[in-house]
Amino acid sequence: xxxxxxxxxxxxxxxxxxxxxxxxxxxxxxxxxxxxxxxxxxxxxxxxxxxxxxxxxxxxxxxxxxxxxxxxxxxxxxxxxxxxxxxxxxxxxxxxxxxxxxxxxxxxxxxxxxxxxxxxxxxxxxxxxxxxxxxxxxxxxxxxxxxxxxxxxxxxxxxxxxxxxxxxxxxxxxxxxxxxxxxxxxxxxxxxxxxxxxxxxxxxxxxxxxxxxxxxxxxxxxxxxxxxxxxxxxxxxxxxxxxxxxxxxxxxxxxxxxxxxxxxxxxx
Numbered sequence: 001x002x003x004x005x006x007x008x009x010x011x012x013x014x015x016x017x018x019x020x021x022x023x024x025x026x027x028x029x030x031x032x033x034x035x036x037x038x039x040x041x042x043x044x045x046x047x048x049x050x051x052x053x054x055x056x057x058x059x060x061x062x063x064x065x066x067x068x069x070x071x072x073x074x075x076x077x078x079x080x081x082x083x084x085x086x087x088x089x090x091x092x093x094x095x096x097x098x099x100x101x102x103x104x105x106x107x108x109x110x111x112x113x114x115x116x117x118x119x120x121x122x123x124x125x126x127x128x129x130x131x132x133x134x135x136x137x138x139x140x141x142x143x144x145x146x147x148x149x150x151x152x153x154x155x156x157x158x159x160x161x162x163x164x165x166x167x168x169x170x171x172x173x174x175x176x177x178x179x180x181x182x183x184x185x186x187x188x189x190x191x192x193x194x195x196x197x198x199x200x201x202x203x204x205x206x207x208x209x210x211x212x213x214x215x216x217x218x219x220x221x222x223x224x225x226x227x228x229x230x231x232x233x234x235x236x237x238x239x240x241x242x243x244x245x246x247x248x249x250x251x252x253x254x255x256x257x258x259x260x261x262x263x264x265x266x267x268x
Contacts, residue, residue: 102235117230120212120239129156129254133169157176159179187266
């Protein structure tokens, strides 16, 4: 007998139900055999973890089970539900989301860049690595960074310098000036002119824009840390929830800031 339709129901429920419901339902199903009345099973599922429209979900599970896979005992259904939920959790841990500024469309669901920046900063528990070419305004971001510092998060800010100090920002005092309120709460990094020349291109720019929290999640975006970029410009970025990728991003920039070795230098 084909179990494809039942497998689809299991997958849908694993993607819809909270983890607590999946665990509770699996516990109930472990004690159910093929002879147990379907109505009784549904009632037990509803009772063990109320809420979240469980009545409809429980009814769907039992109907599909009895119709599409009546040969399966309860423990097998429990294992299937647990396995589908675990696979879903692993997929979620590596998901990528879009983050945009400016006009939106109905083509794809998006996250506003300004909201994502705040979310990533708030997610940090031990470290934040922030890079931006330009920076201006962003009072909300500065407030969130100050809050992160107060809860013990180590913050590194990698920022472009003004042309006067060997950078590529013209008509500006440099991106670091925007974060003056964090001078005693964060470590500031820049790319000195001499080290740019040593790299083979004295006119190169520190143009990366990203925020990484704890090596777990990161926003990589075209948007600078400016009010206009985060809210009004047409900008696009991605939110990475893949620790493996985020850790490599962080490791790369940690190497660039390595004392006496990396091209980036700590601002005094």
